[in-house]
Amino acid sequence: MTAREKLLAILNTGPILAPDAMIVLCGEDAIPRMEFAVGKFREFTDWAARNKIEDYQPPIVLTGGLHDPPHLRGAAQLEAKLFGAGVSPDRVIIDNESQNTREQAVNVVALAMDKGWRRIMLVVSPYHAFRAYLTFLKAAQEAGIEKSLEINITPASHVPWWKAPVGAESTRFQLLEHEFTKIRKYSDHIATWQEGLKALEYWERREEGRK
Numbered sequence: 001m002t003a004r005e006k007l008l009a010i011l012n013t014g015p016i017l018a019p020d021a022m023i024v025l026c027g028e029d030a031i032p033r034m035e036f037a038v039g040k041f042r043e044f045t046d047w048a049a050r051n052k053i054e055d056y057q058p059p060i061v062l063t064g065g066l067h068d069p070p071h072l073r074g075a076a077q078l079e080a081k082l083f084g085a086g087v088s089p090d091r092v093i094i095d096n097e098s099q100n101t102r103e104q105a106v107n108v109v110a111l112a113m114d115k116g117w118r119r120i121m122l123v124v125s126p127y128h129a130f131r132a133y134l135t136f137l138k139a140a141q142e143a144g145i146e147k148s149l150e151i152n153i154t155p156a157s158h159v160p161w162w163k164a165p166v167g168a169e170s171t172r173f174q175l176l177e178h179e180f181t182k183i184r185k186y187s188d189h190i191a192t193w194q195e196g197l198k199a200l201e202y203w204e205r206r207e208e209g210r211k
Contacts, residue, residue: 002193003192003193003194003197004193006197007196007197007200008130010200011129011200012126012129012153012154012155014152014204016040016121017121017150017207018044018047018048018056018058018119019044019058019119019121019152020058020112020115020116020117020119020120021059021061021093021112021120022037022040022041022058022059022060022061022120022121022123023061023120023121024037024060024062024123025064025101025122025124025125025128026062026063026065026066026073026074026078027064027066027072027073027074028071028072028125028128028165028168029125029165029166029168029172030072030073031073031078031081031166032156032159033123033124033125033156033157034062034073034081034082035156035157036154036156036157037060037123037156038060038082038085038086038087040123040154041057041058041087041091044056044057045057058091058121059091059093060087060091060093061094061095061108061111062078062079062092062093062095063075063095063104063107063108064095064096064098064099065095065096065099066099070166071165071166071167071168075094075095075096076096079092093111095107095108101128101132101135102139102186102189105132105135105138105139105189106139108120108136108139109139109143109145109149112145112149113143113145117149118148118149119149119150120151121153121154122136122151122154123156124153124154124155124156125159125172126155126156126157126172126176127172127173127179128175130179130183131182131183131186132153133151133153133196134183134190134191134192134193134195134196135186135189135190135191136151137191137196137199138189138190138191141191146199151199159172160172
């Protein structure tokens, strides 16, 4: 098996670990991701309460400034929906400046360094997972923190693959095909398949060593 085949097989199948922050990539197909993040936020806070872990409420970062509804939803426009879902304003961080995945990755990595986060959960659409992971890993490598910032990928939902997201014309399967084209096109801003696989192995072995 190639590194690409291995990464495709395992990227979305690891355990969901409690993060320091949840990162919702806004834009295309954003509503399911936001709703998923809200559900996970409640699960994590309930888990912390049951285990008597004080002050654990991971912030939700909404990143992405493109807004052209119903297809594209920007971070600033989704903020009110988070508040309406019961997430406290002090648990929400907005990055409305980023215009693409690369800028989202650079901005979030800088935020992680500023906040001292050690693990982030990327809440992504299933078709965007691979490019998002490799882009965020590249940004972490460039910042020199790939060994101190764990990047977990969590697909937002089990959605129909042969159906287009709201406001879009391409099916999610077609969008997946577009993602692989973009991985080749934007290779300067994306970690290699082998680097992605090595990073997953590094963090799995490190987590096992902590037990």
